Amino acid sequence: MYKLDTIISLAKRRGFVFRSSEIYGGLNGCWDYGPLGVELLRNIKEAWWKSMTYRDDIEGLDAAILMHPKTWEASGHTSQFSDPMIDNKSSKGRYRADNLIEEHIERLRRKKKTNLADEIEKSLSEVDELSDYFDIIMKYEIKDPVSGSTDWTEVRNFNLMFKTFVGPVEDTGNAVYLRPETAQGIFVNFKNVLETGRQKVPFGIAQIGKAFRNEINTKNFLFRTREFEQMEMQYFVKPGQEQKWFDYWKEQRWNWFVEYGMKPENLKWKQHDKLAHYANMAVDIEYKFPFGWGEIEGIHSRTDFDLSRHFEYSGKKMEYVDTVNKERYIPYVVETSGGVSRSLMAFLCNAYDEEVVTDDKGKSETRTVLRFHPRLAPVTVAVFPLVNKDGMPETAHKIYKGLQKEYKTAYDKGGAIGRRYRRQDEVGTPFCVTIDGQSLEDETVTIRERDSMAQQRIAIDSISTYISGKLK
Numbered sequence: 001m002y003k004l005d006t007i008i009s010l011a012k013r014r015g016f017v018f019r020s021s022e023i024y025g026g027l028n029g030c031w032d033y034g035p036l037g038v039e040l041l042r043n044i045k046e047a048w049w050k051s052m053t054y055r056d057d058i059e060g061l062d063a064a065i066l067m068h069p070k071t072w073e074a075s076g077h078t079s080q081f082s083d084p085m086i087d088n089k090s091s092k093g094r095y096r097a098d099n100l101i102e103e104h105i106e107r108l109r110r111k112k113k114t115n116l117a118d119e120i121e122k123s124l125s126e127v128d129e130l131s132d133y134f135d136i137i138m139k140y141e142i143k144d145p146v147s148g149s150t151d152w153t154e155v156r157n158f159n160l161m162f163k164t165f166v167g168p169v170e171d172t173g174n175a176v177y178l179r180p181e182t183a184q185g186i187f188v189n190f191k192n193v194l195e196t197g198r199q200k201v202p203f204g205i206a207q208i209g210k211a212f213r214n215e216i217n218t219k220n221f222l223f224r225t226r227e228f229e230q231m232e233m234q235y236f237v238k239p240g241q242e243q244k245w246f247d248y249w250k251e252q253r254w255n256w257f258v259e260y261g262m263k264p265e266n267l268k269w270k271q272h273d274k275l276a277h278y279a280n281m282a283v284d285i286e287y288k289f290p291f292g293w294g295e296i297e298g299i300h301s302r303t304d305f306d307l308s309r310h311f312e313y314s315g316k317k318m319e320y321v322d323t324v325n326k327e328r329y330i331p332y333v334v335e336t337s338g339g340v341s342r343s344l345m346a347f348l349c350n351a352y353d354e355e356v357v358t359d360d361k362g363k364s365e366t367r368t369v370l371r372f373h374p375r376l377a378p379v380t381v382a383v384f385p386l387v388n389k390d391g392m393p394e395t396a397h398k399i400y401k402g403l404q405k406e407y408k409t410a411y412d413k414g415g416a417i418g419r420r421y422r423r424q425d426e427v428g429t430p431f432c433v434t435i436d437g438q439s440l441e442d443e444t445v446t447i448r449e450r451d452s453m454a455q456q457r458i459a460i461d462s463i464s465t466y467i468s469g470k471l472k
Helices: 004-013 035-053 070-075 097-110 114-125 130-139 183-188 190-196 242-259 305-314 340-351 392-404 417-427 437-442 460-471
Strands: 017-019 031-033 058-060 082-087 094-096 156-159 162-165 175-178 203-212 227-237 267-271 281-289 292-303 320-322 327-329 332-339 352-358 364-370 381-385 409-411 431-435 444-449 455-459
Touching (some): 004 017, 035 058, 035 242, 035 340, 070 305, 094 097, 114 130, 183 203, 183 332, 242 292, 392 431, 392 437, 392 460, 437 444
Antiparallel strands (some): 017 031, 082 094, 267 281, 320 327
């Protein structure tokens, strides 16, 4: 497992991720995706979108970020979407109380103090009131991680929604929120999609979109941010069938990550012992990041909570009418909810590798390589002229322009061929095409695969077919 700082350094150096507003010192919890990062994001979203919507029973949606404020009253976000916040009086540090306790438990486990860690973890699982967090922190003398102080304030709720106003006047009647999740846009459109899509239960609605949370603490690079994208799907089922579909979607979502190259040993299930107010079952898929295990996707059985609440608050019926069986009911919902940026971070960590390689002359060097699944790689193929003379650049450029119509393609003519291979390895390009003297004679090229570094000669007019075959 490589250090997170090593991966962050590569991400900045090669144009995957930059700090937002970096020339002004940056803005905590916000990140910009550079030329390679935006391609990796797009490929992840496209892979998810195809797996979720290129089927008969799931429709797509793109709901507005700003929604009627009643939406958030009905969903419970106005009153309940908050985190327990605590301040340290000495350091002025501000923390999520539950995270503070969880990090203390992790430190104890690293020190092999398993019994004490288990005792605190049990206490944390039994928390009912805000004061319970404070009691745990004081009982176990949990210190400020920066200053070491134990001079804490009481724990209080902090609502995570960003508030703004529509129209020219900033008053309570014009208040709206930046959505903290994409799910509610799906629920309020349940009947619209049901009718226009001519669907029958069970069916799903999928959406990829931005969400915003005013996190108390942002940390660990892209793992906890204030602006992020979600990939969510709500699957509407007949009450009583939620277990069947919950198990189905657990399997589907786990297999998706593995299909796209996640090492199974770096994935695990986390069962929710304490359920959200809307759920009767919930699990997370966690990835083993350099800082420890962290959620990348949740699968939740949300019961009929959301549709029932929107029925109650809007007065609009959210029932499904089964004309065949002459039944009428409010469907239950099984949700799959993943973060795009967290998935990107997990795929980036999963792909990063360093290995010692030896050239033909016996010289050894360390090769840094991102072993992305070829369909996720931000650049699919790179084209090189072996030397910048004898007609090789012209042929190489013609091949490059032809491949560019089908794939994200790079062209590199600078430096020794080995250095160019290393540059492409470092950004995860799965295929490199080299044009040499023989190419001008018989219209063949050398194509080199990233992971094995194996090379073979193929005809110029077979390059695209070769790559498309590998992508499948």
